[in-house]
Amino acid sequence: DIQMTQSPSSLSASVGDRVTITCRASQSIGTYLNWYQQKPGKAPKLLIYAASRLQSGVPSRFSGSGSETDFTLTISSLQPEDFATYFCQQSYRTPRTFGQGTKVEIK
Amino acid sequence: QVQLVESGGGVVQPGRSLRLSCAASGFTFSTYAMHWVRQAPGKGLEWVGVISIDGSNKYYTDSVTGRFTISRDNSKNTLFLQMNSLRAEDTAVYYCATEVGRQLGHDYWGQGTLVTVSS
Numbered sequence: 001d002i003q004m005t006q007s008p009s010s011l012s013a014s015v016g017d018r019v020t021i022t023c024r025a026s027q028s029i030g031t032y033l034n035w036y037q038q039k040p041g042k043a044p045k046l047l048i049y050a051a052s053r054l055q056s057g058v059p060s061r062f063s064g065s066g067s068e069t070d071f072t073l074t075i076s077s078l079q080p081e082d083f084a085t086y087f088c089q090q091s092y093r094t095p096r097t098f099g100q101g102t103k104v105e106i107k
Numbered sequence: 108q109v110q111l112v113e114s115g116g117g118v119v120q121p122g123r124s125l126r127l128s129c130a131a132s133g134f135t136f137s138t139y140a141m142h143w144v145r146q147a148p149g150k151g152l153e154w155v156g157v158i159s160i161d162g163s164n165k166y167y168t169d170s171v172t173g174r175f176t177i178s179r180d181n182s183k184n185t186l187f188l189q190m191n192s193l194r195a196e197d198t199a200v201y202y203c204a205t206e207v208g209r210q211l212g213h214d215y216w217g218q219g220t221l222v223t224v225s226s
Binding site for chain 1: 142151154157166167169202206209210211214216217218
């Protein structure tokens with residue numbers, strides 16, 4: 001199975017901060033990498049697919065980059081509604097493994 | 108608009124069975140691969156399995172292989188997850204999710220249904 005490792009597991013940030021979350025795959029996955037946001041009690045929401053493509057309706061402050069084994073999700077200016085948990089997922093092969101999540105909390 | 112509505116969750120004893128359903132509307136169900144993803148209380152997301160658009164191909168995570176079966180009825184726009192020999196570690200919120208293409212992510216999710224396996 002492909003292991004996905006996110007870092008950090010949690011972070012504290014202020015509104016307006018630039019936030020970066022990384023995701024590393026245990027083997028090369030090309031750009032088969034997706035990012036999701038999840039708020040408490042809610043289903044995950046797709047933010048980024050194919051490593052860098054912004055899902056329709058997602059604010060442009062979210063961006064993704066990377067390929068092969070190293071990927072990054074960046075929030076350029078953190079907004080109050082962005083406090084949530086973020087997960088990466090590889091869709092290169094089954095099982096479609098997720099990272100363990102990064103909780104973004106208010107500083 | 109796109110809607111996925113899971114049902115069938117509840118409390119079940121270890122070793123028993125449960126069948127989840129996911130009713131789809133607002134999109135052409137038969138053109139989407141469908142996935143099940145679960146989340147144990149306070150934990151991260153775990154992919155459970157996938158079924159192809161016509162139901163001919165299915166893949167599962169190792170921990171449920173041989174116990175869980177995914178099926179679909181494209182005439183009724185419904186996805187199913189048959190769960191047998193349930194274990195305490197299967198306790199989770201179960202989500203169904205769409206995928207129109209392997210590189211396009213799970214663009215739509217249901218609200219989830221809670222399965223609790225306990226004696």
